Amino acid sequence: MPDRPPAPDRPPAPAGTSRDRLLAATVEHVARHGLADLSLRALADAIGTSHRMLIYHFGSKEGLLAEVVAAVEAGQREILAGLAASDEPAPVAVRRFWRGLTDPAVREHERLFFEIVALAIQGRPGTERLRETLVEPWVEVVAADGVRRGLPPDVARAQARLGMAVTRGLLLDLLATDDLEGVDAAMELFLEAFVPQD
Amino acid sequence: MPDRPPAPDRPPAPAGTSRDRLLAATVEHVARHGLADLSLRALADAIGTSHRMLIYHFGSKEGLLAEVVAAVEAGQREILAGLAASDEPAPVAVRRFWRGLTDPAVREHERLFFEIVALAIQGRPGTERLRETLVEPWVEVVAADGVRRGLPPDVARAQARLGMAVTRGLLLDLLATDDLEGVDAAMELFLEAFVPQD
């Protein structure tokens, strides 16, 4: 048996630690460098393995990207679960999230969202249900909080979606211009109008 | 004289019609297909020329991309000049712009902004002064209108920037999820809060 473990089927391998390590390293690398010019060899060098291993574990480049998408989605679900479980009201969470973006590392990590959207726009595999997996859950959770604060459900939904868009639009602005002050002033305006102080 | 016209200098060529045609076709192609997997050969085939011609006119792939960026910037400046000259108030313009996005062609074209931001984040040549060329002028024009309507200058600026972010954030959302209704409801909420009906 020369190549992949069993053969033509692909049980995601024993999901062993080796594979997981590679996937995590890949996600981090993509967050930091994007996937515009990503090649398996360059990636392998950067994360300390061989391109052979990436093919072995993930079958192909497409396969690897699909798993990166899945991993990011899983991470988002986890965050969301925590947010839904905690009794911290959404406004506080939103403000805290935004303040966190002053940390370049966090900002870098948020780039993953844009990378995945780019993949989705191209119609890459693993990105078909982006709305169901990445957008809708967020809207759901934040809207639920809005309803709890007395908003009509449809308004709460629209407001949640608007909040997402503002955050990502300003984040994009920040990534492009690196002008934290200007972007922050704009966010403050939005928060004043839509997110009650406490 | 084997390759490029004079030799090591590069006067952008006589800016002849041939070159312009290629550039325009390239911009359109990028708007439609993105530049994630763009290759000179595929591009040349798509716009009906040879990859040789692209190298001849633009020197290199980087050179071509830089000119695409410049072309989009020029287009934006033109739009802005019209907007600044007309007596149409910004709120009306913003609403009209957003309504226009129901047209998929317009939406496609707006993708150019994200493609350029992606280039900028990668630090590609021609994108260094993105803030000065693409963001600041918009903010300037819209903020000026805000001041004319009686807003304090700093508030007007922040509001203009927020408007840009909302538009682009929701546009990204729209590109990713294709859920026009949901996105539209969110935009309506923003418009109600920040953009006086008339």
Add this chain to the structure above:
DNA sequence: TGCTAGATGTACCACTTGGTACAGGCAAGG
């Protein structure tokens, strides 16, 4: 001990990439 299955390294493949060399073509102008 030997066997087996997952993991890994080396070498290779066909193909595509951006870029170049060179040989023209085609109009304008002397």
Add this chain to the structure above:
DNA sequence: CCTTGCCTGTACCAAGTGGTACATCTAGCA
């Protein structure tokens, strides 16, 4: 006529791409 500049097609190159073949290593278990 012939020259001169812009333009264009063909052929090529070295480098890098994703992916494969095959040999090997290593641990767990009998």
